Amino acid sequence: MSIEFLSNSKLFRIIGDVHGDIKAFGHAVETDKFIIQLGDLVDYGPDSAGVLDLMLEVQKKHRGLFIIGNHDRKLGLYLKNRKIIKDSALTETIEQIQNHPDSSLASKIEIALERAPAWLVFKKTIFVHAGFHPKMLFEPPPDPLKPVNTLLSRALYGEVTKKTNAHGYPIRKSNWINQVPQGYTLYCGHECRSTDGRPWKYQTPTGATIIFMDTGAGKGGHLSWIDITL
16 A cells, blocks of 8 residues: 555545554544554554554555554564564563454564555655655665665664764764755654644755654654645
8 A cells, every 4th residue: 555545545644653642543543534654653652552453454444554663663573583672662562462352463563564665755745754865756665674775774763873862862863854855845753853742844945844743642742643635
């Protein structure tokens, strides 16, 4: 599910990082608009399993899709028995999946994560979890659960340095913002840049529009969404 379904739609609801906030996500998907969720469905919040189950139902009814985020990919690698370092957030997500009434949920999630796009470009609108690279305009997204290349890394993690902050997370750069072409609008999550609880909108000197949709759902903030027409 990707461009084919986008081309049949005109009204869209763009949803930011959910991080297991099932109550807010339930409200967000109550719409007749086509849903594009920008990744990081899981971790931190009270019910990542419920969020995934609901997202799968949305996809099954051809009502929407999700872009894979870095937290989603880490879960996918775990489900494929790849070697990863589990943190407390992922451990809780795994427990929630194991305790879900649908015993087949894990296998369904694994398939959905394998098929999830790392970015989408529709007309002059770009959807990606973390960051942009100009080659995304011309190259299809790779299998998100295979080894990370330059484009997949940018899509999942943005632009990072080799330094870390006081919390142990990589320090990020934002040079990619000025690589978005004139006239394009890009929707992304990953970084909570909002100072007023609303999605943060930035007009670049090059004439592009960047909208950061993460407003802290599952981590003490709330879930945001924007309705658009394309």
